[in-house]
Amino acid sequence: MHGPLTKLALAFVGTKAAAEEVVQETWLAVVVELDLFEGRSSIRTWIGSILVKRAKTRGVREKRSVPFSALGTEEAAPIEAARFSARGYWSDPPRRWDAESLVLRKEARQAIERELEALPPAQRTIVALRDIEEWTSEEVCNVLEITETNQRVLLHRGRARLRAALERFHAERAT
Amino acid sequence: MFTCRDATSLLTEETERSLRGWLRAKMRFHLAICSHCGAYRRQMNEAIGLAKETRGSEVSSAVEDSAIAAFRRRGADVPQE
Numbered sequence: 001m002h003g004p005l006t007k008l009a010l011a012f013v014g015t016k017a018a019a020e021e022v023v024q025e026t027w028l029a030v031v032v033e034l035d036l037f038e039g040r041s042s043i044r045t046w047i048g049s050i051l052v053k054r055a056k057t058r059g060v061r062e063k064r065s066v067p068f069s070a071l072g073t074e075e076a077a078p079i080e081a082a083r084f085s086a087r088g089y090w091s092d093p094p095r096r097w098d099a100e101s102l103v104l105r106k107e108a109r110q111a112i113e114r115e116l117e118a119l120p121p122a123q124r125t126i127v128a129l130r131d132i133e134e135w136t137s138e139e140v141c142n143v144l145e146i147t148e149t150n151q152r153v154l155l156h157r158g159r160a161r162l163r164a165a166l167e168r169f170h171a172e173r174a175t
Numbered sequence: 176m177f178t179c180r181d182a183t184s185l186l187t188e189e190t191e192r193s194l195r196g197w198l199r200a201k202m203r204f205h206l207a208i209c210s211h212c213g214a215y216r217r218q219m220n221e222a223i224g225l226a227k228e229t230r231g232s233e234v235s236s237a238v239e240d241s242a243i244a245a246f247r248r249r250g251a252d253v254p255q256e
Contacts (some may be wrong), residue, residue: 078184116229159219162226
């Protein structure tokens with residue numbers, strides 16, 4: 001669980017070092033407070049909530065006090081408007097991607113990794129928790145204290161950016 | 176009219192099963208007949224699949240040492256019967 005906790009902390013603090021410190025503090029708090037866990041939520045949600053409280057406090061100290069729900073929702077639509085006609089149908093549709101070799105898949109995965117790092121923090125956090133670590137929507141919303149709708153918007157935008165990165169990767173290979 | 180722009184913007188809602196009623200039906204029909212949107216959905220699923228493959232399982236040694244030290248201190252506080 002360490003990986004997803006670090007990714008979660010990075011949504012609130014400025015550096016990976018600060019995120020690692022928050023995660024370390026969280027694990028220590030978990031050890032101390034484990035007797036207080038009543039089982040009303042999953043252990044994952046409980047640990048995530050402890051981390052988010054600590055990360056938010058750290059974020060305020062670092063003067064990064066933008067609410068999580070406001071991060072990553074300000075950018076433009078996931079697909080450029082010019083790819084649709086005025087009536088809303090594809091004018092520049094997705095192209096077929098070549099069949100994969102193992103080498104191509106490895107390079108494609110690296111392209112995805114780079115794009116994951118480049119995502120706005122909130123989108124990166126949601127994609128990491130939902131798609132990589134397979135937390136449920138309820139767990140993510142409870143820990144981050146955001147609405148289902150907000151969570152879906154961030155997830156969609158993050159996924160769309162990953163798909164666009166893969167499209168660029170395949171387009172570059174085709175030229 | 177339900178368009179390709181509508182379908183691509185609602186893809187995540189469709190996978191999250193949060194579309195209801197008539198909108199859900201329109202989405203399913205559109206995906207069944209539009210090869211471009213079908214391709215877009217497959218490509219998004221491929222991107223998600225590749226993202227899952229990036230999952231690592233690293234635990235930093237500093238964190239591990241802290242956790243072990245904390246467990247040992249807890250053990251020292253527990254009364255021995």
